[in-house]
Amino acid sequence: xxxxNQSPQSMFIQEGEDxxxxxxxxxxxxxxxxxxxxxxxxxxxxxxxxxAGELTSNGRLTAQFGIxxxxxxxxxxxxxxxxxxxxxxxxYPTNAxxxxxxxxxxxxxTILTVHP
Amino acid sequence: DVKVTQSSRYLVKRTGEKVFLExxxxxxxxxxxxYRQDPGLGLRLIYFSYDVKMKEKGDIPEGYSVSREKKxxxxxxxxxxxxxxxxxxxxxxxxxxxxxxxxxQGTRLxxx
Numbered sequence: 113x114x115x116x117n118q119s120p121q122s123m124f125i126q127e128g129e130d131x132x133x134x135x136x137x138x139x140x141x142x143x144x145x146x147x148x149x150x151x152x153x154x155x156x157x158x159x160x161x162x163x164a165g166e167l168t169s170n171g172r173l174t175a176q177f178g179i180x181x182x183x184x185x186x187x188x189x190x191x192x193x194x195x196x197x198x199x200x201x202x203x204y205p206t207n208a209x210x211x212x213x214x215x216x217x218x219x220x221x222t223i224l225t226v227h228p
Numbered sequence: 229d230v231k232v233t234q235s236s237r238y239l240v241k242r243t244g245e246k247v248f249l250e251x252x253x254x255x256x257x258x259x260x261x262x263y264r265q266d267p268g269l270g271l272r273l274i275y276f277s278y279d280v281k282m283k284e285k286g287d288i289p290e291g292y293s294v295s296r297e298k299k300x301x302x303x304x305x306x307x308x309x310x311x312x313x314x315x316x317x318x319x320x321x322x323x324x325x326x327x328x329x330x331x332x333q334g335t336r337l338x339x340x
Contacts, residue, residue, distance in 0.1 A: 144329055154232075154318050154331035157272075158232070200270060204325070214278070214325040215286065216261065218271040 117199050118219030125191055126227050132223045134185040135201035144177050145202040145216075146182040155200055159186070191226050200224050231255070234319050234332040241339050247306040249335050251319030260302035262286075262294065265316040265334070277302055290318060309339045 118135045125131060135144070143162055147155035161177035161184060168175055174187045184203070188195055198220050201219040235250035240311075240316040253260065258279050263271040271285030277293040283294050289315060295303040302321075307314055316336050 116270075118270070135269070143327075147331075152237075152334070154320075154334045157328045157330070160328050183260075202271075214259070214321075215273060215276065216329050217273070218263075220268060220270040 116203065116217060116219035118203055118222055120222060121220065122225070124222040124225045124227065127191060127193060129191055131188040131191055131195070131224060132185060133199060133201075134183060135203075135219050136183045137203070137205065138182070139205040140181045141184075141203035142181070142206050143204045145176070146173075146175050146184070146186045147200045147202060147220075149198040149200065151197070155198075158199075164183055188224075191224075193226050193228055196226050229270050232321055232332040234317075234335050235333050237333065238326075239335060239337045241309050241337065243310060244338055245306075245309050245339075247309045247339075249304040249306075249317055249319075249336070250262060251302045251321075251332055252300050253302075253321040253330070254300065255281070255321070255323070255329075256299065256332075257312065257321035258299070259322045259329075260303045261320040261322075261329065262292075262302065263318045263320065264288070265318055272319060274304065284340070309337075311339050313337065314339045 116135045146158045149155040164181050172189045192204040198221045200221050221227040230264040232253045241247050262274045272288050277283045277296040293305045318334050319332040322329040
């Protein structure tokens with residue numbers, strides 16, 4: 113099935129550093145979502161993007177919906193230890209006619225480790 | 229706040245057993261989903277339901293079935309559990325298409 117390509121697969125950073133991760137697809141998406149999963153828990157929504165070119169912030173997090181509608185990125189500024197977890201991009205792909213399938217599709221995840 | 233509750237956090241079952249994973253949401257959402265999560269593979273869609281008694285196969289439906297008799301409850305059934313179904317199972321719900329989905333806490337299933 114449709115799969116998003118998310119990179120990097122993992123990151124090891126020092127506290128205070130900025131983080132950037134991205135997602136790409138061969139299909140057009142009409143919605144992009146970014147989730148964070150803490151160990152042993154379900155994913156929690158961080159940011160939702162609904163329009164091409166949209167740039168949205170949530171505290172230290174910033175995400176953008178790519179102009180081509182085939183990519184999105186997430187930035188975390190000034191990382192802290194509680195940012196540790198798995199970050200997933202997700203979205204709704206569309207067919208050639210622009211209709212969404214409604215099937216929420218996920219990337220493989222980026223495992224973030226923050227060293228104090 | 230939306231609440232999606234999965235009946236068990238951890239389950240251990242034997243090969244060949246019939247297994248039921250239950251999910252309940254309290255926000256009158258039409259759509260519900262079941263995913264499984266494996267390291268390096270992200271979340272893969274097993275089944276989803278647009279409304280009561282409606283279901284559609286996801287990307288990996290083999291070995292699974294689902295039931296949606298009431299709007300708030302979506303059950304995942306493993307007809308005959310196998311060791312390759314050992315995984316984390318996540319349920320999600322959303323109000324309508326193309327909106328954000330809300331997840332339960334997950335059920336870690338081990339089949340021995």
